[in-house]
Amino acid sequence: MAYHVHTTRALILKSRGEGEGHKILHLLTEDLGVLTAHAQSVRVLKSKLRYHLQDYTLSRISLVRGRSLWRVTGAETISRAHTRLPYSRAITARLCSLAFVLTLPDDPHTDLFQDLFALVEYLGAEDIVREELAPHAELLTLLRMLARAGFLEEHTSLSRFISSHSLSNALLDEFVPISPSGFSLAEETLTRAQVMDTAMLY
Secondary structure (H helix, E strand, C coil): CCCCEEEEEEEEEEEEEECCCEEEEEEEECCCEEEEEEECCCCCCCCCCHHHCCCCCEEEEEEEECCCCEEEEEEEEEECHHHCCHHHHHHHHHHHHHHHHHCCCCECCHHHHHHHHHHHHHHCCCCCCCHHHHHHHHHHHHHHHHHHCCCCCCCCCCHHHHCCCCCCHHHHHHHHHHHHHHHHHHHHHHHHHCCCCHHHCC
């Protein structure tokens, strides 16, 4: 029986070990939304895939649909630059945790992927990113994610920032003066929706 191999960009939201060297991955994919996949023997030292399937890595992953889970058949790293520094890794971890609870398995959610892709691309650009702007990049991405998931009510002063997927120093410099109101809105929304501990906010 022939199996269709689906290859997509994916951010590894979290993972756990299973059995003798296997791994269960929770992925936010570009085409299929959040899904759960089984990676065979990737925790053994000789595995060629183990370094491409670490938490928070942006990878290009090949998958085959199984009866209950997707199976990983191949992977290559696109970027891990956003995990090199403690502050950028912490930001990525918090928002990956939020992405996991905002979507249902196998529910296409391309806007959410684009929001997180823009974030990791920004955090990984060492020649561009400014550390003092990183918390504002996190907050803006969080607001975008809540808006895509339908939790955030429209807010006039923030709408032009939220409607976009892009992140840049110029955009964040404009966002900084209104970030306190954005923070209050995010905190209120998270408390109401009960999808994330507000203590995780910066």
